[in-house]
Amino acid sequence: MTDHDVSYDLVSRPRRLRSTPAMRRFTAETRVTPSELILPVFVKEGLDEPQPLASMPGVVQHNMDSLKRAAAEAVELGLGGFMLFGIPQIRDAEGSAALDPDGILNRGIRAVRDEVGDDIVVMSDLCLDEFTDHGHCGVLDDQGRVDNDRTLEIYGRMGLAQAEAGAHMLGPSGMMDGQVGVIRAALDAAGREDVSILAYSAKYSSAFYGPFREAVDSTLTGDRKTYQMDPANRREALLELQLDLDEGADMVMVKPAMSYLDILREVADASPVPVSAYQISGEYAMIEAAAANGWINRDAAIRESVLSIKRAGANSILTYYATELARWFHEEN
Numbered sequence: 332m333t334d335h336d337v338s339y340d341l342v343s344r345p346r347r348l349r350s351t352p353a354m355r356r357f358t359a360e361t362r363v364t365p366s367e368l369i370l371p372v373f374v375k376e377g378l379d380e381p382q383p384l385a386s387m388p389g390v391v392q393h394n395m396d397s398l399k400r401a402a403a404e405a406v407e408l409g410l411g412g413f414m415l416f417g418i419p420q421i422r423d424a425e426g427s428a429a430l431d432p433d434g435i436l437n438r439g440i441r442a443v444r445d446e447v448g449d450d451i452v453v454m455s456d457l458c459l460d461e462f463t464d465h466g467h468c469g470v471l472d473d474q475g476r477v478d479n480d481r482t483l484e485i486y487g488r489m490g491l492a493q494a495e496a497g498a499h500m501l502g503p504s505g506m507m508d509g510q511v512g513v514i515r516a517a518l519d520a521a522g523r524e525d526v527s528i529l530a531y532s533a534k535y536s537s538a539f540y541g542p543f544r545e546a547v548d549s550t551l552t553g554d555r556k557t558y559q560m561d562p563a564n565r566r567e568a569l570l571e572l573q574l575d576l577d578e579g580a581d582m583v584m585v586k587p588a589m590s591y592l593d594i595l596r597e598v599a600d601a602s603p604v605p606v607s608a609y610q611i612s613g614e615y616a617m618i619e620a621a622a623a624n625g626w627i628n629r630d631a632a633i634r635e636s637v638l639s640i641k642r643a644g645a646n647s648i649l650t651y652y653a654t655e656l657a658r659w660f661h662e663e664n
């Protein structure tokens with residue numbers, strides 16, 4: 332008896348639905364479309380030329396011109412959102428440049444909004460770490476601890492400045508207790524009920540933020556463990572979700588993505604509002620570094636990583652690959 336004479340009477344043969352590319356395309360449960368993608372971008376004050384980032388090959392710090400071009404391209408590709416981070420030239424203990432209508436982030440928002448109108452959701456990072464000279468997400472008390480409530484007061488004003496600059500959606504990412512509620516109240520008191528809030532609800536203190544520190548020229552020494560969540564914890568994510576919902580979050584986020592897909596699934600199952608996940612700088616850098624060494628197939632790894640985030644329950648995904656993924660999507664559809 333030769334091998335091919337062997338045959339079992341199997342009731343189910345799942346391989347049948349994997350047999351051809353067309354069959355696999357037809358039976359795929361998950362796909363990622365451009366409108367679900369949000370592109371995070373960095374704009375830096377005083378740059379003549381866009382500045383490449385060594386730890387994030389392919390990502391740049393923009394100047395105002397290249398920022399506007401990136402926004403126009405995002406619209407053209409049909410991306411869902413465009414999330415701005417600003418890097419000021421001068422920093423101080425209170426992060427004053429964040430409140431200045433002419434501060435780099437607010438100027439960036441205004442320029443982008445002028446460029447794109449309502450054709451893409453213009454989002455802004457609402458946090459002080461890019462603006463403080465010590466690099467923490469909040470202001471410090473006299474003992475050097477991050478002062479929650481004094482930071483909240485600044486966040487409220489920062490949110491309003493971003494709304495006035497033209498942001499459609501604010502992304503509070505500082506993990507201060509009560510931040511969503513205070514920002515919501517500040518917006519509402521100023522008659523800006525129209526501006527929405529994407530709350531970084533479950534944001535973990537992660538080693539994978541490493542390359543972001545280069546991207547924003549961070550001065551932080553130490554860590555953010557007194558405000559960002561402990562990677563060991565799961566229940567806390569549901570508490571943070573509940574608090575942000577109670578405080579008026581329109582959307583919520585889990586961050587980072589890939590090491591927290593279990594959390595993402597849980598938040599996605601529990602949340603009555605849309606859920607985002609952020610494929611962060613270190614996730615990007617790992618793929619790029621491994622691919623540059625020829626250790627993984629870059630394009631396949633990008634697709635698989637983003638697909639896994641969608642499959643875990645994200646309705647939208649922040650990723651530095653948004654533009655490239657959208658281009659692939661249009662080539663293939």
Ligand code: PBG
Pocket residue numbers: 456458459460461504505539540541542543555610611612613
């Ligand atoms: C805080 C903020 C950070 C990121 C987004 N918003 C840095 C941090 O929390 O340390 C990280 C994004 C990334 O790593 O890609 N402003």
